[in-house]
Amino acid sequence: METNTELQEKLARIDTRIDEIRKGTLIVRTKPGSEVIIEQQRHEFLFGTAIANNVCEKYEFAMSDKNREMYIKTLGENFNYAVHENALKWYDCEKEQGKVDYYLADRIWEICENLNIPMRGHCIFWDKDEYIMPWLKKLNNDDLRSAIVRRAISVTSHFKGRISEFDLNNEMIHNDFFRRRLGYGIVNEMAWSAKAGNQDITLFVNDYGILVDGGFNADAYITQIENLLANGVPIGGIGCQGHRASSILMPMSAELVQRNLDRLSKFNLPIKITEALFDGPSEKAQAEEMRKIMPVYFAHPSVEAILIWGFWAGAHWQPHTALWREDWSITPQGEVYRELVFNKWWTKVKGRADENGIFKTTAFYGEHMIQSNGKKQIVKLSKVDKTITVNM
Numbered sequence: 315m316e317t318n319t320e321l322q323e324k325l326a327r328i329d330t331r332i333d334e335i336r337k338g339t340l341i342v343r344t345k346p347g348s349e350v351i352i353e354q355q356r357h358e359f360l361f362g363t364a365i366a367n368n369v370c371e372k373y374e375f376a377m378s379d380k381n382r383e384m385y386i387k388t389l390g391e392n393f394n395y396a397v398h399e400n401a402l403k404w405y406d407c408e409k410e411q412g413k414v415d416y417y418l419a420d421r422i423w424e425i426c427e428n429l430n431i432p433m434r435g436h437c438i439f440w441d442k443d444e445y446i447m448p449w450l451k452k453l454n455n456d457d458l459r460s461a462i463v464r465r466a467i468s469v470t471s472h473f474k475g476r477i478s479e480f481d482l483n484n485e486m487i488h489n490d491f492f493r494r495r496l497g498y499g500i501v502n503e504m505a506w507s508a509k510a511g512n513q514d515i516t517l518f519v520n521d522y523g524i525l526v527d528g529g530f531n532a533d534a535y536i537t538q539i540e541n542l543l544a545n546g547v548p549i550g551g552i553g554c555q556g557h558r559a560s561s562i563l564m565p566m567s568a569e570l571v572q573r574n575l576d577r578l579s580k581f582n583l584p585i586k587i588t589e590a591l592f593d594g595p596s597e598k599a600q601a602e603e604m605r606k607i608m609p610v611y612f613a614h615p616s617v618e619a620i621l622i623w624g625f626w627a628g629a630h631w632q633p634h635t636a637l638w639r640e641d642w643s644i645t646p647q648g649e650v651y652r653e654l655v656f657n658k659w660w661t662k663v664k665g666r667a668d669e670n671g672i673f674k675t676t677a678f679y680g681e682h683m684i685q686s687n688g689k690k691q692i693v694k695l696s697k698v699d700k701t702i703t704v705n706m
Contacts, residue, residue, distance in 0.1 A: 316573060316576060318569070321569050321572050321573055322569070324572055325568055325569065325572060325610070328609050328610065328613045329609075331613040332609065332612055332613045332659070333676065335613060335614075335615050336359060336612065336613075336659070336678055336679060336697075337676045337677060337678055337679065338676070338677065338679055338695045338696070338697065338699065338700045338701055338702070339674065339675070339676055339677075339700065339701040339702075340352060340674070340675055340676070340677045340682065340684075340693075340695055340701075340702060340704065341672065341673070341674050341701065341702070341703040341704065342667065342672070342673040342674075342684060342686060342703075342704050342706055343667075343671055343672060343703060343704065343705045343706065344667045344671050344673065344686040344687045344705075344706040345667065345671055345686075345687050346667055346668065346669050346670065346671045347666055347667060347669070348666065348667045348671070348686050348687045348706075349664070349665075349666055349686065350663075350664070350665055350666065350667060350673040350684065350685070350686040350706075351663070351664050351683075351684070351685040351686070352661060352662070352663040352664075352675065352677060352682050352683070352684050352685075353661070353662050353682065353683045353685075354660050354661040354662065354677070354678060354680055354681070354682050354683075355680070355681040355682060355683055355692060356394060356680050356681040357394055357655070357659075357660075357678065357679070357680040358678075358679035358680040358681075358694075358695075358696060358697060359612070359618070359619070359678075359679065359680070360394060360395035360432075360586075360618060360619035360620070360621075361392075361393055361394055361395060361619075361620055361622075361655050362393050362394070362395030362396050362397060362431075362434075362619055362620070362621035362622070363389065363392075363393045363395075363396055363397075363621060363622045363623075363624065363625050364396070364397050364398070364399040364436075364589070364621065364622070364623045364624050365389070365396050365397070365398055365399060365401075365422045365425070365426070366399050366400075366624060366626075366629035366630070367399065367400055367401050367406070367418050367422075368628075368629040369382055369385055369386070369421075369422065369425060369629070370401075370417070370418050370421040370422065371421070372417065372421075373418060377628060377629060381626075381628060384626075384642050385626055385629070386425060386429070388625065388626065388638060388642075389425075389426075389429060389431070389625070390429040390431070392625070392637075392651070392652065392655075393431060393622075393625075394430075394431060394432075395431060395432060395433075395434070395619055395621065396422075396426045396431050396432075396433050396434075396621075397433060397434045397435075397436045397588070397621055398418075398419055398422055398423075398433070398435070398436055399436075399623070399624065399631070401418035401419040401421075401422050402419045402435055402436060402437065402469065403436075403437060403440055403445070404438075404439065404440070404447070404450075404465055405445050405446075405447050406418060406419075407419065407469070408447070408465070409447065410449065411447075411449040411450075411461075414468060416472055419473075423473070423476055423477070427476075433476075433477050434477065434479045434480070434481075434518075434586075434588075434619075434621075435469070435470075435473060435477045435479060435480035435481065436480070436481045436484070436520070436588070437480065437481035437482070437483070437484040437520065438465065438466055438469055438470070438480050438481065438482055438483065438504065438508055439462070439465070439466075439482065439483040439484065439492065439504055440483070440484040440485065440489070441483060441484075441486075441489045441490060441491035441492040441493070442484075442485065442488070442489040442491070443489070443491050446491050455495055455496060458492075458495055458496065459496055459500070459503070462492065462496075462500065462503065462504060462507065463503065463507045466504055466507035466508040466510070466511060467507055467508070467510050467511040468511065469508075469511065470508045470509075470510075470511030470512040470515055471511035471512055472511075473512075474511070474512040477515075478512075478514060478515055478516060479515060479516045479517075479518065479551065480508065480515055480516075480517055480518065481517075481518045481519070481520040481553055481588070482501070482504060482505055482508065482517040482518065482519065482547075482549070483501060483504055483519075484520050484521075485520065485521050485522065486501070486519065486521065486538060487521050487523075487531050487534050487535060487538060488521070488522075492504075501542065501547055502545065502546060502547050505517055505547050505548050505549075506548070509548060516550035516551055517547075517548055517549055517550055517551070518549070518550065518551040518552065518553045518586070518588075519535075519538070519539060519542065519549055519551075519552055519553060520553030520554075520555065520588055520589075521535055521553070521554070521555060522555040522557070522589070523555075524554045524555070524574055524578075525554050525555075525556055525566075525570070525571045525574055525575070525587075526556060526557070526558050526566055526571075527558055528567075528570070529570050529573075529574050532574045532577065535578075536577060536578065539552065539578075539581060543581070549583070550583060550584075551583050551584045551585070551586065552578055552581065552583050552584070552585045552586070553585075553586050553588040554574075554575075554578070554585060554586070554587055554588065555587075555588055555589035556587045556588075556589055556590035556591060556592075556607075556611075556620075556623075557589050557590065557591030557593070557623055557632070558591070558593055565594075565603065566592075566603055566606065566607050568606055568607060568610050571607060571610045571611070572610055572614070575610075575611075575614045575616065575617065576614075578616070579614075579615070579616040583616075584616065584618045585614070585616045585617050585618065586617070586618055586619040586620075586621065587611050587617060587619065587620040587621060588619075588621055589621065589623040590608075590611075590620055590621060590622050590623060591622070591623045591624075591632060591635050592604040592607065592635060592647060593632065593634075593635050597645050597646045597647065598646055600635060600645075600646070600647045601645070601646035601647040601649070601650045604647050604650045604651060604654075605650050605654070608620065608650075608651075608654055609654070612654075612659065622637065622651070624636060625637045625638060625648075626638045626640075626642070627639050627640040628640045635647070636648075637651055659678055660678065661675075661677040661678050661680075661682060663675050663677070667686070673686070677695055678695075679695050679696060679697045680694070680695065681693070681694050681695075682694075682695060684704055684706065686706040687706045689706050691704060691706065
């Protein structure tokens with residue numbers, strides 16, 4: 315385990331580490347001495363959010379047309395990744411036995427597709443007793459197992475070609491309805507049934523108390539992942555929720571977040587911050603929490619996405635933590651989010667080619683508009699390639 319000194323050194327070098335991990339090299343070939351302007355258009359790294367059911371027109375508690383318009387506009391301008399908050403959960407998709415309805419999940423996916431925002435799937439199962447439908451609880455064990463298999467195949471096949479990543483069974487450290495009824499082998503059955511619906515999906519574990527609240531679940535989570543992998547469960551990614559589990563608002567510890575991300579990286583699996591939420595006694599305190607912790611997430615080489623769990627107070631689980639207030643005015647936390655994602659971590663460069671017609675710069679991975687020699691070109695600088703050369 316890393317020493318405190320090593321952790322402090324990592325945190326002290328956080329901006330340098332971000333440059334090393336999140337930037338590549340752009341080389342522009344143009345006329346000698348020509349001006350070169352590079353403006354980023356989109357991140358490759360995934361900055362996402364949860365999408366509320368309320369955005370759907372036919373939802374019983376649908377937001378107004380005016381708010382829906384603002385919601386979709388704000389979503390498209392600030393995020394490049396998304397997840398259903400509740401619409402994909404079993405209790406929203408099959409309230410009555412045999413009556414499977416994906417309208418809400420499909421509509422949310424359609425909104426995101428129109429904005430060119432890919433989605434992850436949350437979640438196939440959630441065996442928290444209070445969210446198990448009454449009809450499901452009444453089934454005998456054989457019928458319960460059959461219902462589980464049908465659900466897994468149904469949801470992954472329904473979204474085949476649209477959603478390729480799912481949380482398998484949410485918060486397994488805390489909840490165990492299915493395992494109490496059917497034994498621990500049911501997790502394997504869940505996973506392989508999901509794969510039967512779409513063999514190409516990636517399945518994630520997902521839980522809380524790993525990075526916040528003192529990391530009280532970190533040891534249990536690591537042991538759980540070890541056991542799942544040892545027992546052949548095809549886990550392909552690790553989800554770490556980032557909102558608080560406790561009612562006591564302790565400031566988040568950058569050192570603990572760094573340490574536990576490092577511990578999880580031993581599995582060599584992608585890590586996603588699946589449900590980030592920054593709380594505090596005031597809007598200013600929430601903003602400072604985000605400013606302190608978001609760079610730790612972004613600077614970690616195993617982290618591939620940060621999803622904020624909702625963004626508008628008018629459709630939010632914890633409205634006081636939203637990035638935009640109910641009247642659509644931006645909060646201090648929202649300002650910090652935009653400052654980091656679209657300013658500090660955003661490439662905007664102007665310079666001139668040398669005598670050989672070469673202009674070289676580092677740039678964050680993503681799409682960039684390059685202007686030079688009277689021409690414009692949009693190019694993609696990928697973490698896979700690390701360097702690209704553009705001829706103007």
